[in-house]
Amino acid sequence: MNRIDQLFQNKGKDILSIYFPAGYPNLNDTVPNLKLLQDKGVDLVEIGIPFSDPLADGPVIQIAAKKSLDQGMSLKLLFEQLKDVRKTITMPLILMGYWNVVFKYGVDAFLLDCQTCGIDGVILADLPLEEYEEEFKAKFEAHGVYNILLVTPQTTDQRMAKIEKSAKGFLYMVSSSATTGGALEQSAEREEYFKKVARLDIPSLIGFGIHDKKSFQHASSFSNGAIIGTAFIKALNSGTASEFLDSLL
Amino acid sequence: MKIKVCGLRDKSNIKELMALPLDYVGFIFYSKSARYVGDDFDAEITKMIPLHIRKVGVFVNEAAEKILTLAKKYQLDVIQLHGDESPEDCQQIKDSGIEVFKAFQLNEDFQFERLEAYHKACDYFLFDTKSDSYGGSGEKFNWEILKKYKGETPFFLSGGIGIDDVEAVKAFQHSKLFGLDVNSGFERSPAVKNVVLVEEFLKSVRKKKMSNNKYAVNERGYYGQFGGAYIPELLRANVDELRENYLKIINSEKFQKDYKRLLDTYVGRPTPLTKVANLSKRFGTNIYLKREDLTHTGAHKINNTVGQILIAKYMGKTRIIAETGAGQHGVATATVCALFGLECIVYMGALDIERQAPNVARMKMLGAKVVPAISGNQTLKDATNEAIRDWIANPHSFYLIGSVVGPHPYPDMVTRLQSIISKEIREQLTKETGNPNPNYVIACVGGGSNAAGAFYHYLDEEDVKLVAVEASGLGVNSGETAATITIGDIGFIHGSKTMLMHDEDGQITEPYSISAGLDYPGVGPLHAHLAETGRAQFLSVTDQEALDAAMVLAQSEGIIPALESAHALAALEQMTFRKDDVVVVNLSGRGDKDMETYMKEINNL
Numbered sequence: 001m002n003r004i005d006q007l008f009q010n011k012g013k014d015i016l017s018i019y020f021p022a023g024y025p026n027l028n029d030t031v032p033n034l035k036l037l038q039d040k041g042v043d044l045v046e047i048g049i050p051f052s053d054p055l056a057d058g059p060v061i062q063i064a065a066k067k068s069l070d071q072g073m074s075l076k077l078l079f080e081q082l083k084d085v086r087k088t089i090t091m092p093l094i095l096m097g098y099w100n101v102v103f104k105y106g107v108d109a110f111l112l113d114c115q116t117c118g119i120d121g122v123i124l125a126d127l128p129l130e131e132y133e134e135e136f137k138a139k140f141e142a143h144g145v146y147n148i149l150l151v152t153p154q155t156t157d158q159r160m161a162k163i164e165k166s167a168k169g170f171l172y173m174v175s176s177s178a179t180t181g182g183a184l185e186q187s188a189e190r191e192e193y194f195k196k197v198a199r200l201d202i203p204s205l206i207g208f209g210i211h212d213k214k215s216f217q218h219a220s221s222f223s224n225g226a227i228i229g230t231a232f233i234k235a236l237n238s239g240t241a242s243e244f245l246d247s248l249l
Numbered sequence: 250m251k252i253k254v255c256g257l258r259d260k261s262n263i264k265e266l267m268a269l270p271l272d273y274v275g276f277i278f279y280s281k282s283a284r285y286v287g288d289d290f291d292a293e294i295t296k297m298i299p300l301h302i303r304k305v306g307v308f309v310n311e312a313a314e315k316i317l318t319l320a321k322k323y324q325l326d327v328i329q330l331h332g333d334e335s336p337e338d339c340q341q342i343k344d345s346g347i348e349v350f351k352a353f354q355l356n357e358d359f360q361f362e363r364l365e366a367y368h369k370a371c372d373y374f375l376f377d378t379k380s381d382s383y384g385g386s387g388e389k390f391n392w393e394i395l396k397k398y399k400g401e402t403p404f405f406l407s408g409g410i411g412i413d414d415v416e417a418v419k420a421f422q423h424s425k426l427f428g429l430d431v432n433s434g435f436e437r438s439p440a441v442k443n444v445v446l447v448e449e450f451l452k453s454v455r456k457k458k459m460s461n462n463k464y465a466v467n468e469r470g471y472y473g474q475f476g477g478a479y480i481p482e483l484l485r486a487n488v489d490e491l492r493e494n495y496l497k498i499i500n501s502e503k504f505q506k507d508y509k510r511l512l513d514t515y516v517g518r519p520t521p522l523t524k525v526a527n528l529s530k531r532f533g534t535n536i537y538l539k540r541e542d543l544t545h546t547g548a549h550k551i552n553n554t555v556g557q558i559l560i561a562k563y564m565g566k567t568r569i570i571a572e573t574g575a576g577q578h579g580v581a582t583a584t585v586c587a588l589f590g591l592e593c594i595v596y597m598g599a600l601d602i603e604r605q606a607p608n609v610a611r612m613k614m615l616g617a618k619v620v621p622a623i624s625g626n627q628t629l630k631d632a633t634n635e636a637i638r639d640w641i642a643n644p645h646s647f648y649l650i651g652s653v654v655g656p657h658p659y660p661d662m663v664t665r666l667q668s669i670i671s672k673e674i675r676e677q678l679t680k681e682t683g684n685p686n687p688n689y690v691i692a693c694v695g696g697g698s699n700a701a702g703a704f705y706h707y708l709d710e711e712d713v714k715l716v717a718v719e720a721s722g723l724g725v726n727s728g729e730t731a732a733t734i735t736i737g738d739i740g741f742i743h744g745s746k747t748m749l750m751h752d753e754d755g756q757i758t759e760p761y762s763i764s765a766g767l768d769y770p771g772v773g774p775l776h777a778h779l780a781e782t783g784r785a786q787f788l789s790v791t792d793q794e795a796l797d798a799a800m801v802l803a804q805s806e807g808i809i810p811a812l813e814s815a816h817a818l819a820a821l822e823q824m825t826f827r828k829d830d831v832v833v834v835n836l837s838g839r840g841d842k843d844m845e846t847y848m849k850e851i852n853n854l
Contacts, residue, residue, distance in 0.1 A: 052756040053630065053742065055637050056481040062624060074754040099479055100741040104755030125481045126741070130469070154486030154644055174483060177644050 003092035003120045004146055004169035007043055008203045008224060015225025016041075016216065016248060017205055018232050019096065021048035021064045022081070023073030025236050030081045033241075034089050040245040042091065044205075046123065046227065047082075049075055049097030056125045060230045064237075075105050079113040086118040094148060096123040107136060111143040121146035121169050133166060148172055151204075153193045164200050171204040173197050173223060186218070194222035213248050250454055251428030253305065253405060254447060255385075256284035258440035260294050265444045267298060269451060272428065274298060275305040275329065278319060282384045283439040284432070295323040300683025305329050305350065309383045313341045320347055326683075329375060332383050339370035346829060348372045350405065354379040355390050361397050368402050375430055378408035387433040389414070392421050403427035403711070410434050412446050415453040427711070429454070464708040464775070464784065470657020471746075473781060475774035478656035480744045483641045487648070488744075490564070492658045498563050499556075499665060511555045512669060515588070516544050518552075522677040522833070527805035534826035537687070538808070538836040539674055539703065548811060548838030549667060549699045550581035550651060556666035557649045558585040566647035568592045572622075572636040574601055574629030574695070575766035575813070576608025577838055578651030583617035593617040596635040598628040601765050608842050626759040629695075629769050633743050652696025653773030656744030660701075660773050667702025674833055675706055687831040689824075691716040693817040694787075695731065695767035697776045699837035704785065714786065717776060718820040720762035721789035731760035731768045732789040734780045742771040748780065763792035763846060764812035766838075794819040796850050799840065811838030812846060 007015065018037055022030050030047065037045055050065035050073050057065070075097075085093070095114065102110050102124060114122065122145055127136075132147055140147050146168040151160060154177060163171070176190065197204050206219040207227035219226035228248070235244035255275030257263050266274070276295070277284045295304055306325040308316050310332035320328060328342050329350040343349045351371045353364070356379035364374065376395065380386035389409040398404070403425045410418070411434030418429065433439075435446050470476045470492075478488055498504050512518040520540040529536045541549035561569060569591050573579030579595040586593035595612055599621040602609050612619050625631035633655075640648045653660040653667075675685035690707055692700035694717040707713040722730040730736065733748050740749030742757060750758040750770040762768040779785035790798075795812060798819035803809045810818060814837045826832060840847065848854050 052625065053634055055634055055743075056483055056641065058638070059624075066624070069756060076754070098741075100749070100751065100757070101755035103739075103741060104751065104753070126479045126744070128477070128479060129482075131477065131479070150482040152483050152486070155482065156486065159485070177483065177642060 002144060002146060007092050008170060012224055014220045015043045015205060017044040017046060017227040018042050019046040019048060019227060019229035020232055021050050021068045022078045023068040023071055024064050027071040027073060031085060036241060038089055038091050041249050044092050046094045046096045049078060049095055049101055051098040051101055054098060058230060060233050064233050075101055079117060082117040092120040094121045094123060095119055099124050099127045107139060111139055111145055114145045115143040119145060121148045123148045123172060129163060129166060150174055151197055153177055164202060167202050171197060171202055173204045173206045175206050175208045198223055216248055252451060253428055253430045254442060255430055255432040256440055258284060258286050262441050263294060266442060269448055271302050273303045273305050275307050277307045279307060279309040292322050301679040301685055303327055307331055316342060317345055336366040336370045339367060343370055350375050352377055355394055357394060364400050368400060371402055373427060374402050374404040375407050376404055385432055395423055405430045412450050418454055466661040472775045472778035475747050475777040476657055476660060477746050478744055479741050479746060480656045487640060487644050488656050494564055495560060495658050495662050498560050504559060507559055508556055516551050516555055519673045520544055522674060525806045532821055532826055533828055534830045534832055537833045539670060539833055541835060541837045542839035546581050546584050547841060548577040549702060550578045552669055553663050553666045553698060554581040554585045554649060558589055561647035562589060568646040569649050570594050570636050570639050570646050571649045572596045572632040573651060576605040576842060577766060580608050580611045582649050583612040583615035587615045595619050596622050596632040598622045598632045600627040605765055605842060652698040653701045653775055654696040654743055654745060654771060660775055663698050664701040664705060664775060667698050668705035670702035671704060671706035682831055686710050686713045687833045689714045689716055689832045691817050691820055692835040693718045693813045693837060694772060694776055695769045697773040699835050701773060701775055703835040715784060716820060717785045717787050718817045719787060719789045720764055720767035720816055721791050722761040724791055725789055729761040731762040733770060733772045734787040735789050745774045747771050747774045748777040766813040788820045788823055790816045790819040800851060809840035810836055811840050812843045813837055
């Protein structure tokens with residue numbers, strides 16, 4: 001069984017997912033970061049594949065990705081770093097990135113390496129649902145790699161139904177119309193949207209704007225849990241990652 | 250698909266036919282034909298034919314001297330040789346500067362190798378049905394035979410084509426098929442055509458051209474394999490809203506009226522098509538400049554911003570986001586926002602802000618907020634990323650893209666709005682030379698909007714050679730270049746599958762060109778498709794070559810071009826022309842904004 005399904009089966013509430021870019025803050029920190037996250041009780045991790053032009057990310061993630069690239073990070077190196085990751089890490093692992101990097105690497109090679117390293121799912125921010133379904137879905141399924149899909153407050157009901165049908169694992173529920181790293185403001189309209197997605201037949205995690213225990217708990221009250229990226233990177237930057245994770249859990 | 254109607258003679262019938270969009274009309278100068286024009290054919294009749302319809306004289310084994318005399322008397326543009334003329338006979342006519350069609354009668358036994366000797370001496374072939382006489386038989390031949398024709402010379406299909414053949418014509422595919430030659434199939438009596446039938450035929454056949462356009466975008470936004478909408482889900486609703494509305498708006502009568510009024514009275518269209526005598530002399534041919542530099546704000550960019558601001562207004566948007574490289578698109582956007590009283594935010598690379606100071610000042614004066622993009626190389630690519638992020642955060646805004654790049658429908662929408670350029674070139678060339686088609690259209694390509702506009706109405710006119718000029722910066726292999734088609738490969742940028750400069754890890758490379766308007770690492774998906782299919786030829790020009798070309802134009806014609814346009818001009822040096830060629834260079838913008846660069850780079854200023 002895919003580790004993502006297992007997680008949602010075993011623990012339906014308060015699932016904490018953390019995002020950080022591969023090779024950050026230092027080139028060889030990918031696996032040590034994973035160990036820290038697992039030790040602290042994080043449920044799920046998204047490892048960012050750094051990209052030169054991350055359209056959907058805010059400045060903190062963009063600057064981190066650039067530093068990681070400047071240090072020599074690449075998708076090829078990431079797979080080398082993750083070669084033996086399953087010897088120590090049991091959490092579900094997701095790779096998150098942009099389509100050009102995967103396309104250039106070769107979709108077949110990418111999926112094979114994902115399978116070999118024990119990657120459970122991927123989030124490809126700019127691969128359209130239609131192109132995925134027509135050209136790549138069969139390949140993803142053959143390698144047991146889940147393609148995690150996003151929904152946003154602007155997603156129409158019609159499109160939501162299409163996404164629900166295609167989705168595997170969980171839905172990445174974007175909290176608001178913004179790139180990553182903004183604040184999560186409470187509003188009736190937003191809560192309506194959260195509730196609508198929660199009624200779907202697939203678990204969901206809320207991302208964008210979750211930055212501390214309070215916002216994590218608030219988001220989790222509407223869904224199966226939440227995703228923290230920018231705030232964790234800030235903690236890595238200031239050398240307080242361990243304390244930050246303690247404050248969440 | 251060109252249409253030639255052959256075998257005309259009757260004056261009033263010709264007059265009626267002239268109202269139709271024909272490409273060629275034929276007169277038979279062979280006394281044994283039932284459609285022979287006669288010894289006393291009135292030259293006034295051929296004079297009344299509009300210049301854009303080419304006049305063809307049909308001859309059978311006639312002496313060259315007599316042909317040329319008659320060609321002069323009747324102002325014939327083309328000589329069609331229907332007898333046993335040798336390649337040398339054809340060459341003799343062609344050498345006098347007249348176009349040559351050579352007709353061949355085909356049956357199952359036809360030896361296509363025979364044609365090899367004729368390729369150089371003929372502009373087009375005409376394939377007719379085998380008969381015992383030299384004239385047409387009114388019978389069709391088996392078009393399947395033409396599968397064996399692998400030559401380079403385009404051809405007309407002839408022989409008994411009538412109104413009932415529309416479906417067969419639509420079904421027939423051959424890469425060298427250039428036109429249809431019709432005659433007896435549309436006659437009331439010899440040499441008198443049924444005008445209604447001809448008109449019906451033209452409409453039916455040309456409908457095919459619209460739906461089968463090889464270079465048009467499909468409903469998912471693809472040109473061949475390029476295009477699409479590779480965007481984060483965060484942008485999906487914004488892009489869908491635009492996609493669902495843009496065609497309805499553009500095709501509405503109200504939009505067309507408003508757009509035309511603005512183009513005429515605000516942009517300053519039509520822009521002139523200037524024949525540049527000194528430059529023509531330098532290259533030994535006929536060079537025309539399409540003067541987009543004479544538009545309001547000094548570049549073609551305004552055609553697009555005027556159109557998109559109307560679309561934004563119709564969609565009820567009040568906040569406009571744009572990105573800009575050289576600043577021309579930013580200025581054009583700020584201009585139309587001022588005109589319509591809309592809030593305007595322009596993202597611009599911090600480096601570009603520095604090197605395009607006059608345009609930054611203009612945008613500010615026009616009331617726009619200029620936001621520096623400080624990521625990456627701090628140029629156009631980074632400004633585009635920032636603008637897209639703003640759009641994600643502000644979904645109720647309108648993102649006004651300045652080139653034929655980005656997710657569908659932007660490449661198509663911007664191409665349509667810029668297509669006014671080729672529309673005017675056609676009209677102006679028809680007046681000037683009698684033929685809407687030049688031999689070459691040359692335009693510079695960064696993202697590619699001025700080139701898309703200059704190419705648009707010629708995409709299916711395969712006899713017009715399209716030349717796109719990229720900036721190679723310090724040289725294509727220098728590592729400091731923006732020649733995407735030349736050194737790039739397939740990738741994804743800013744929502745499009747296209748040709749892209751990126752490294753082996755798929756990280757997008759920083760482009761370089763002296764021209765801020767051309768240093769973009771991608772290219773519009775239409776252009777990627779034109780390059781892949783070979784429909785357009787892609788050349789590249791260095792910084793230095795562009796600077797030199799700018800000096801030549803300034804000092805020989807009194808026109809200072811934008812650095813972008815200087816790249817298109819520099820391509821002339823890499824090409825060879827015939828003396829009767831018609832060459833159109835799209836002068837996309839004027840050089841005022843680049844004076845600082847010119848002063849720094851050109852020593853004797």
